[in-house]
Amino acid sequence: MAASVGTTPGGTTPAGMTPAGTTPESEKDTEFQEREKILCPDFLSVAQITEMLAEDVDGVQQKLEKLLNFRNLQTCLKEASLLDYYVSGFLWARGMDFSIIQYSKFMTLLDMLLHNLRTLHMSLEDSIKWLREVMAEIGPSHSQKNEEWNIFDVKQANAVVDYLKISLFQHYKLYEFLFFSAREEIVIGTEQAIEVVKPAGHPFPDPLEEGISFDIYSTFIEPPPILDMEMKGLNQEQGPEEPQPEADTSEIDPLVGFTIEDIKLVLGQVTDDILISIQDNPKTTAHP
Numbered sequence: 001m002a003a004s005v006g007t008t009p010g011g012t013t014p015a016g017m018t019p020a021g022t023t024p025e026s027e028k029d030t031e032f033q034e035r036e037k038i039l040c041p042d043f044l045s046v047a048q049i050t051e052m053l054a055e056d057v058d059g060v061q062q063k064l065e066k067l068l069n070f071r072n073l074q075t076c077l078k079e080a081s082l083l084d085y086y087v088s089g090f091l092w093a094r095g096m097d098f099s100i101i102q103y104s105k106f107m108t109l110l111d112m113l114l115h116n117l118r119t120l121h122m123s124l125e126d127s128i129k130w131l132r133e134v135m136a137e138i139g140p141s142h143s144q145k146n147e148e149w150n151i152f153d154v155k156q157a158n159a160v161v162d163y164l165k166i167s168l169f170q171h172y173k174l175y176e177f178l179f180f181s182a183r184e185e186i187v188i189g190t191e192q193a194i195e196v197v198k199p200a201g202h203p204f205p206d207p208l209e210e211g212i213s214f215d216i217y218s219t220f221i222e223p224p225p226i227l228d229m230e231m232k233g234l235n236q237e238q239g240p241e242e243p244q245p246e247a248d249t250s251e252i253d254p255l256v257g258f259t260i261e262d263i264k265l266v267l268g269q270v271t272d273d274i275l276i277s278i279q280d281n282p283k284t285t286a287h288p
Helices: 024-038 047-055 055-069 077-095 100-120 124-138 143-148 152-166 171-180 214-221 227-236 262-279
Strands: none
Touching: 047 055, 047 100, 055 100, 077 100, 077 152, 077 171, 077 214, 100 124, 100 152, 124 152, 124 171, 171 227
């Protein structure tokens, strides 16, 4: 009896004995089913791929965003980068004019590479080895009898590997940083102290130093001191003061009430005082 050996991405499966009574056709069907299990489950179903093929770039992005359940694309760098990874891969595959099964396996391959990095912490070398093993199963085979099982031909397989080199492997360190490096909060946000406007009791807020000069503020905007405001209010309550009429002194005689004798007596006293002062200080009247 013949023994069959199958190679999987995880290693080599143990040889199994072919049951008695099996035919070459049943062996081919069994081997084909085993090869179909590679890169399963599929990342995208046939219905999802068909719908996305009818969409433009924005439509593809929206459908993958919903499928991946990304809700913080505007603020989360991780979600935005991963969505770009999947959208770019699907659009590249559409440019290659893949079949539905080729779309399915290629998108599952993209997802599994990220899964190995995120959950298994695969290094770049291990990921390249894993890709080589997978492409050996789904890519072209040296055996002509299994050519109909190949998902990608030689040209397509080389294109897939080249695309993975420039999309994932070339930026592998960045994806490792994306999954395993903690980012400080200062990178995505900051705190600012905002001063609110004062209550209505204060007519105007204090001016900003760079907004208006103090002279203009103090002259036209700054409210008067509280004491001046109280005095002004008090004066307004009492009403304006009525000006008192000034006495007309031009028509009143300043000698009213004095007799001639009183006037003579005052003039005599003034004359005596002047003469006495002259006699006490004769030098003030001497000529040089």
